[in-house]
Amino acid sequence: MKKKDSLVEKERNRQDLGFGTKMTDRQTRLITGAGQFNVKRVGQSFEAWLNLYNRLITVRWSGFFVLVLCVYLVLNLIFASLYYLIGMEHLAGVDMTNTHSQFWDAFFFSAQSLTTVGYGRIAPVGFAASFVAGIEALSGLMMFAIITGLLYGRFSRPNPRILFSRNAIIAPYLDTNAFMFRMVNEKSNQIINMSVSLVFSKVEEKNGVRSRQYYGLTLERSKVNFFPTNWTIVHAITEDSPLYGETAESLAESDAEFMIATEGIDDTFADAVHKRHSYFNDELVWGAKFKPMLENDGEERYILDLRKIHDFDLVSLNP
CATH class of the missing domain: 1.10.287.70 (Helix Hairpins)
Structure with missing residues (x-):
């Protein structure tokens, strides 16, 4: 009974975003680049498929x-x-x-x-x-x-325009390396109390059975009170990180995907806004560093160039 109880407890504590463990098809991402769930429903009733109000609001x-x-x-x-x-x-x-x-x-x-x-x-x-x-x-x-x-x-209807860098990068960070990506609010309105969560997902094989597993990645900073400029999200790859020892080849072999959920308060509507995004393993650049987006125009004002959000330089990683 104790063994059964431990197995039940282990299953209860298993992290799952709602996708389950069966999504193991090769090169099939869970969240599209546009932030939509990569799931197609079949067998719906006509009313559920039509979903007229939602279509007319979101078209x-x-x-x-x-x-x-x-x-x-x-x-x-x-x-x-x-x-x-x-x-x-x-x-x-x-x-x-x-x-x-x-x-x-x-x-x-x-x-x-x-x-x-x-x-x-x-x-x-x-x-x-x-x-x-x-x-x-x-x-x-x-x-x-x-x-x-x-x-x-x-x-x-609040419609956040949060831009994400085209690629996530593995960059030198302090005395180690880190997984990083960058995001920015494209609109001139303000978003406050912005929070981010990052989950690393990969397919693992145990006892001949392939299943998808999920690991929450600890961030250098998961919340900011204000979001006026770009924000570089950093996960340090230390010995206790799920990414420790991973390589570009191992991530490709395990169909790794990095899934992001953001949430904040839009001060125009005083309503919660959220945005999803993901990076597939082939969108990860090893040995890179983002170029600055923020500069001073010489007139006591900062300039944020949104066109530079994707720009990076190739650098050497820490050993």
């Missing part, structure tokens, strides 16, 4: 406006077709002598009804046309209420 602005324009045009085409089928004689003010412009008169009357503008040149006559116009006016009110809510949601 790019260009895609959002194109979608709104398409919905607007399609609705007007549908209602214009209904007016045309009912009969153009039921729309007072339409030029009945010009057959080519009748549909477009119905289309623009639909646009006026949908937006409740109502210029007055064309008006519905009879129950059928009036009923369709009433339904369209209600649809327009609901559509624009939804669009207004989505616009508010998109503007009020």
